[in-house]
Amino acid sequence: xxxxxxxxxxxxxxxxxxxxxxxxxxxxxxxxxxxxxxxxxxxxxxxxxxxxxxxxxxxxxxxxxxxxxxxxxxxxxxxxxxxxxxxxxxxxxxxxxxxxxxxxxxxxxxxxxxxxxxxxxxxxxxxxxxxxxxxxxxxxxxxxxxxxxxxxxxxxxxxxxxxxxxxxxxxxxxxxxxxxxxxxxxxxxxxxxxxxxxxxxxxxxxxxxxxxxxxxxxxxxxxxxxxxxxxxxxxxxxxxxxxxxxxxxxxxxxxxxxxxxxxxxxxxxxxxxxxxxxxxxx
Amino acid sequence: xxxxxxxxxxxxxxxxxxxxxxxxxxxxxxxxxxxxxxxxxxxxxxxxxxxxxxxxxxxxxxxxxxxxxxxxxxxxxxxxxxxxxxxxxxxxxxxxxxxxxxxxxxxxxxxxxxxxxxxxxxxxxxxxxxxxxxxxxxxxxxxxxxxxxxxxxxxxxxxxxxxxxxxxxxxxxxxxxxxxxxxxxxxxxxxxxxxxxxxxxxxxxxxxxxxxxxx
Numbered sequence: 001x002x003x004x005x006x007x008x009x010x011x012x013x014x015x016x017x018x019x020x021x022x023x024x025x026x027x028x029x030x031x032x033x034x035x036x037x038x039x040x041x042x043x044x045x046x047x048x049x050x051x052x053x054x055x056x057x058x059x060x061x062x063x064x065x066x067x068x069x070x071x072x073x074x075x076x077x078x079x080x081x082x083x084x085x086x087x088x089x090x091x092x093x094x095x096x097x098x099x100x101x102x103x104x105x106x107x108x109x110x111x112x113x114x115x116x117x118x119x120x121x122x123x124x125x126x127x128x129x130x131x132x133x134x135x136x137x138x139x140x141x142x143x144x145x146x147x148x149x150x151x152x153x154x155x156x157x158x159x160x161x162x163x164x165x166x167x168x169x170x171x172x173x174x175x176x177x178x179x180x181x182x183x184x185x186x187x188x189x190x191x192x193x194x195x196x197x198x199x200x201x202x203x204x205x206x207x208x209x210x211x212x213x214x215x216x217x218x219x220x221x222x223x224x225x226x227x228x229x230x231x232x233x234x235x236x237x238x239x240x241x242x243x244x245x246x247x248x249x250x251x252x253x254x255x256x257x258x259x260x261x262x263x264x265x266x267x268x269x270x271x272x273x274x275x276x277x278x279x280x281x282x
Numbered sequence: 283x284x285x286x287x288x289x290x291x292x293x294x295x296x297x298x299x300x301x302x303x304x305x306x307x308x309x310x311x312x313x314x315x316x317x318x319x320x321x322x323x324x325x326x327x328x329x330x331x332x333x334x335x336x337x338x339x340x341x342x343x344x345x346x347x348x349x350x351x352x353x354x355x356x357x358x359x360x361x362x363x364x365x366x367x368x369x370x371x372x373x374x375x376x377x378x379x380x381x382x383x384x385x386x387x388x389x390x391x392x393x394x395x396x397x398x399x400x401x402x403x404x405x406x407x408x409x410x411x412x413x414x415x416x417x418x419x420x421x422x423x424x425x426x427x428x429x430x431x432x433x434x435x436x437x438x439x440x441x442x443x444x445x446x447x448x449x450x451x452x453x454x455x456x457x458x459x460x461x462x463x464x465x466x467x468x469x470x471x472x473x474x475x476x477x478x479x480x481x482x483x484x485x486x487x488x489x490x491x492x493x494x495x496x497x
Contacts (some may be wrong), residue, residue, distance in 0.1 A: 040446075043456055043459065044455070044459035045459070050456070050460040051293070051453075051456035051457070051459070051460060052460065053293070054293050054296060080446070080448060080452070080456065082443055082446075082452075085444055085445070085446060088355075092358045180455070180459075182458045182459045182462070182464065185462055186458075186462075186464040189462075206462060209460075209461060210462045210463075213462070214462075
């Protein structure tokens with residue numbers, strides 16, 4: 001009995017010290033020690049991130065390489081994760097950081113640490129190049145429009161639709177929500193929807209690849225919006241998030257970001273070096 | 283289309299091999315789980331039978347996708363890191379174990395009872411009787427059903443990408459996400475699945491034929 005309780009106390013003390021030890025070391029220090037960082041990416045947003053020859057490439061990958069130059073010797077393990085598992089996986093610490101285009105919504109703003117913006121997330125509508133009935137975004141009244149479930153682009157679309165209705169237009173017939181944007185594009189090409197709401201910077205890549213099928217409607221439908229990367233919003237992760245922000249700000253001020261934007265998009269996207277307030281939907 | 287097909291083959295072979303390795307692991311794990319479940323029930327002890335029933339009820343009564351997500355997210359909540367590929371094999375394998383145990387049970391039941399009694403009477407331990415006398419016969423009897431179960435696992439494995447495993451279907455989606463040509467890519471993915479399953483079926487027929495002539 002006595003031995004047992006002694007054992008329990010010792011074990012308890014050891015566990016306590018062990019847990020104190022891990023609490024004392026923040027995520028950035030842990031990453032430096034284990035010499036590895038695990039990054040989640042949904043490689044389905046050409047030219048931001050996509051797979052080429054089995055590797056994740058794109059604007060975000062190049063920018064990540066620049067960020068990681070600030071942590072020499074740390075190996076980057078970047079995994080391709082379906083969107084539905086990206087933020088949940090980050091929350092349960094499956095990954096250290098999310099490097100994929102994430103639009104700034106209220107829920108994400110409140111629950112995660114978003115970095116300084118890395119791209120322009122202002123939303124525009126994509127249509128079939130052959131669809132003559134659509135010339136300006138207002139023409140989507142009475143048509144079906146798609147977007148990715150839970151995306152900031154979906155929010156912008158809903159908000160735009162509310163505005164259409166308050167302007168006396170009938171509004172869209174239906175907003176279809178897709179698990180991934182590639183499904184939304186496929187349904188648009190197949191004629192099941194009339195348009196897809198997506199950031200204009202991503203759409204530029206779509207139209208470049210399939211100019212025979214798709215076309216962008218101008219002007220954009222939402223207010224100016226941005227894309228960020230994401231970390232956890234706890235004290236443990238704060239030094240890592242700060243590190244990413246410092247490096248992103250450096251990429252921005254040094255012209256590195258602009259050079260990468262010219263390389264991957266062919267145009268420049270000025271972004272602020274602060275985290276903007278999320279897009280509100282009323 | 284055929285010139286682009288060239289570009290698909292490399293990544294799709296990589297994806298297909300991931301699918302194949304995971305499925306082979308799952309089939310083997312499922313076989314062992316199936317035997318264990320059968321043995322549990324066969325003991326006749328109330329607790330053991332109840333345990334097997336709960337297992338069967340759970341794995342046949344909930345969606346595989348839910349089982350996979352549980353296996354991925356629950357260990358991490360308890361502070362246990364589980365490799366996604368291992369999680370996929372375990373989820374598919376434990377799930378298949380429930381079905382394989384039913385297939386194997388039918389096989390065991392068709393063996394004459396006297397065999398075990400005879401083995402007992404000459405002093406062969408029960409474990410040896412199981413692995414060296416009963417299981418080889420059960421395998422022969424149930425090859426067609428086990429092959430069909432293996433084909434089911436391959437098809438069911440198409441969901442494993444939710445736990446970050448880059449399997450054949452995920453590779454297809456990656457390609458679609460960069461070339462926006464879903465029709466031809468998914469047709470190619472379907473053809474590769476068909477080839478994988480055909481290989482398994484041909485192997486099953488070969489085993490059947492071989493064992494038939496031997497017996």
